[in-house]
Amino acid sequence: MKKTESKITPEQVDYVAHLGRLHLAPEEKRKYQAQLDDILKYMDMLAEAPTDDVLPMAGPVELYTPFREDEVKPSLPLEEALANAPARVGTSFLVPKVIE
Amino acid sequence: MHTNLYEKPATELCKLLANKEASSVEITRSFLERIQAVEERVRAFVTVTPDLAIEMAQEADRRIAAGNNGPLTGLPIAVKDNMCVKGRRVTCGSRILANFAPPYDATVVRLMREAGMVILGMANMDEFAMGSSTETSYWGPTRNPWNPEMTPGGSSGGPAAAVAAMEAPVALGSDTGGSIRLPAGFCGVTGIKPTYGAVSRYGLVAYASSLDQIGPIGRDARDMALILNLICSHDPMDSTSAPMEHPDFISVLDKPVKGMTIGLPSEFFSKLEDPDVDKVMSETRVVFKSMGISFIELSLPHLDYGIAAYYIIAPSEASSNLARFDGVKYGHRSAQFESMIDMYCRTRAEGFGPEVKRRIMLGTYALSSGYYDAYYLKAAKIRTLITNDFKNAFRTCDAILCPIAPTPPFKIGEKIDDPIQMYLTDVFTIPVNMAGLPGMAIPGGFSRNGLPVGIQLIAPHFQEARLVQLASAFQRETDHHLKSPVL
Numbered sequence: 001m002k003k004t005e006s007k008i009t010p011e012q013v014d015y016v017a018h019l020g021r022l023h024l025a026p027e028e029k030r031k032y033q034a035q036l037d038d039i040l041k042y043m044d045m046l047a048e049a050p051t052d053d054v055l056p057m058a059g060p061v062e063l064y065t066p067f068r069e070d071e072v073k074p075s076l077p078l079e080e081a082l083a084n085a086p087a088r089v090g091t092s093f094l095v096p097k098v099i100e
Numbered sequence: 101m102h103t104n105l106y107e108k109p110a111t112e113l114c115k116l117l118a119n120k121e122a123s124s125v126e127i128t129r130s131f132l133e134r135i136q137a138v139e140e141r142v143r144a145f146v147t148v149t150p151d152l153a154i155e156m157a158q159e160a161d162r163r164i165a166a167g168n169n170g171p172l173t174g175l176p177i178a179v180k181d182n183m184c185v186k187g188r189r190v191t192c193g194s195r196i197l198a199n200f201a202p203p204y205d206a207t208v209v210r211l212m213r214e215a216g217m218v219i220l221g222m223a224n225m226d227e228f229a230m231g232s233s234t235e236t237s238y239w240g241p242t243r244n245p246w247n248p249e250m251t252p253g254g255s256s257g258g259p260a261a262a263v264a265a266m267e268a269p270v271a272l273g274s275d276t277g278g279s280i281r282l283p284a285g286f287c288g289v290t291g292i293k294p295t296y297g298a299v300s301r302y303g304l305v306a307y308a309s310s311l312d313q314i315g316p317i318g319r320d321a322r323d324m325a326l327i328l329n330l331i332c333s334h335d336p337m338d339s340t341s342a343p344m345e346h347p348d349f350i351s352v353l354d355k356p357v358k359g360m361t362i363g364l365p366s367e368f369f370s371k372l373e374d375p376d377v378d379k380v381m382s383e384t385r386v387v388f389k390s391m392g393i394s395f396i397e398l399s400l401p402h403l404d405y406g407i408a409a410y411y412i413i414a415p416s417e418a419s420s421n422l423a424r425f426d427g428v429k430y431g432h433r434s435a436q437f438e439s440m441i442d443m444y445c446r447t448r449a450e451g452f453g454p455e456v457k458r459r460i461m462l463g464t465y466a467l468s469s470g471y472y473d474a475y476y477l478k479a480a481k482i483r484t485l486i487t488n489d490f491k492n493a494f495r496t497c498d499a500i501l502c503p504i505a506p507t508p509p510f511k512i513g514e515k516i517d518d519p520i521q522m523y524l525t526d527v528f529t530i531p532v533n534m535a536g537l538p539g540m541a542i543p544g545g546f547s548r549n550g551l552p553v554g555i556q557l558i559a560p561h562f563q564e565a566r567l568v569q570l571a572s573a574f575q576r577e578t579d580h581h582l583k584s585p586v587l
Contacts, residue, residue, distance in 0.1 A: 008465070012465070013461075015468075016461050016464045016465045016468060017461065018445075019464045019468060020419060020448075020460045020461060020463075020464040021423070021426070021441070021444040021445050021448050022445060022448050022449055022452070022457055022460060022461070023442075023445035023446050023448070023449035024449065024457075028457075032457070032458060032461055035458060035519055036458075036461060036462060036465065038519070038520060039411065039462060039519060039520060040465075042408060042520055043408050043411070043412065043475065045404070045405065045408050046405065046408050046409065046412070046474075046475070046478050046479065046482065047474070047478070049402065049405045049409075049478065049481070049482050049485065050485075051478060051481035051482065051485070054481040054484050054485060055481070055484055056477055056480030056481045056483070056484065057480055057481070057483040057484040057487060058310060058480065059296070059310040059340065059536070060296040060297075060310065060487065060534075060535055060536020060537075060561075061296055061297045061340060061342065061536060061561075063339075063340070066336065066339050066343070068336060076203055076204070080203040081203065083201065083203060084199075084200055084201060084203070084429065084430030084431070085428070085429060085430065086427055086428070086430075086431070086432070086433035087433065093428050093429060095428055095440060095443075096437065096439060096440045096443055097440075098440050
């Protein structure tokens with residue numbers, strides 16, 4: 001049987017996982033490479049669709065710009081906004097050091 | 101014969117409440133006892149909140165006593181676990197939100213509170229609504245009340261199973277590619293995905309924002325009318341919410357349907373291989389015909405591209421929407437990491453399940469440099485083609501009839517390791533979301549194995565009243581919606 005070329009390489013899986021901020025174990029990488037390959041091969045049919053001169057559609061309704069008065073309304077209280085934080089210090093979210 | 105309160109349809113419960121023949125506390129207790137009795141076999145809920153439900157019921161009874169009640173005051177409801185209820189636990193079926201307590205109410209939840217409805221608990225779902233079987237929930241699968249070996253469909257499997265098992269009279273679900281209609285069909289109940297923009301998405305945990313829509317699940321068309329009257333309204337908090345008046349859906353329930361034309365898309369019916377689904381569709385046509393409805397065959401030529409285009413658009417939007425789960429503001433955070441980026445990567449690896457990761461990978465790939473034109477842009481153009489197909493079809497018919505799924509309910513575990521087979525389950529429902537149309541699932545009959553088989557009706561934009569009218573007429577002539585599983 002002729003082996004068809006894979007649509008996605010292990011390097012691309014690494015790259016996409018990094019863009020998607022997902023740490024993947026080696027066996028997960030192998031699984032997703034195979035599954036994405038299957039899915040992308042199924043997607044080949046997209047190329048056959050007659051879309052010359054067809055405009056892309058972002059959403060199903062005609063969007064308009066809803067205007068409203070620029071009124072000051074109460075924001076979420078600080079304590080409620082922080083209540084779900086996995087780590088906090090005082091009135092701030094606590095994150096690892098970003099700047100070296 | 102004595103009938104338990106939980107067995108009564110929502111319309112009757114509302115009457116009992118209004119006439120003070122039953123209190124909300126009595127009705128709520130009846131459903132809580134039913135949940136206690138059958139939940140171990142169904143697992144429709146992620147969280148049941150009996151104390152809070154009784155509190156809400158007491159408040160409803162006070163309102164009824166004071167004459168300060170509306171048509172839904174005191175009626176219990178189950179809510180899919182992806183709608184924010186202030187102060188409760190809302191997990192979206194995911195580990196990453198396992199301890200999340202929203203600081204605000206979704207608009208639909210606010211409307212339910214204002215109406216005096218009683219929230220029984222949060223119903224199970226595929227993780228982040230990504231799935232067609234409710235198997236990808238972090239909390240484990242929901243069972244089909246008709247047969248515990250079968251899936252209830254997904255992603256709103258919990259809400260649909262809860263209604264089928266009489267654990268709740270009505271429920272709210274959400275539908276991105278069939279997530280209300282498929283489980284309603286698999287569980288033998290009625291459900292509707294309204295037009296995109298008819299119901300506010302404010303406070304609904306986003307999966308694919310251009311496709312997501314909230315809608316009701318209940319036993320019959322009457323239940324749909326009751327809940328649609330509450331939730332279809334313009335909301336300034338959702339900029340895609342349609343600024344329009346919606347009709348009174350109860351007023352169409354008894355309207356005649358004689359003279360209407362129903363379209364039968366050849367592309368849908370040529371795909372039917374399953375004899376049970378085929379039989380139900382034929383019987384359905386006979387019923388509609390007997391009501392004075394005529395049929396017209398029509399073509400939706402670009403339908404075959406629907407699944408492929410959907411599985412580019414939905415994961416693309418999901419990969420962007422789910423970027424917010426970073427372990428900083430809310431949700432799970434990994435205990436061990438070396439840097440900020442490493443914290444994101446490990447948090448998300450631990451917090452998301454396999455299907456969510458797969459869709460983030462697929463969507464990130466489709467949007468990544470060099471692939472955008474071939475995938476996302478192409479899919480967005482196909483979306484235009486599919487929408488135009490429907491627009492052309494509705495020039496010749498009032499509604500479209502087709503199956504909900506290619507087969508009756510499938511077994512738990514049957515498709516979970518084969519993403520493409522799972523995705524193909526939604527071949528008849530996805531095009532409706534792509535075009536933003538209203539679609540309704542109605543019990544249509546049963547398979548030879550005694551499993552429910554649903555039928556789907558589709559209408560033009562903002563014509564959900566026509567679907568309610570047709571379903572109500574169909575349910576006057578049939579009794580599939582009156583059957584319930586033995587539990």
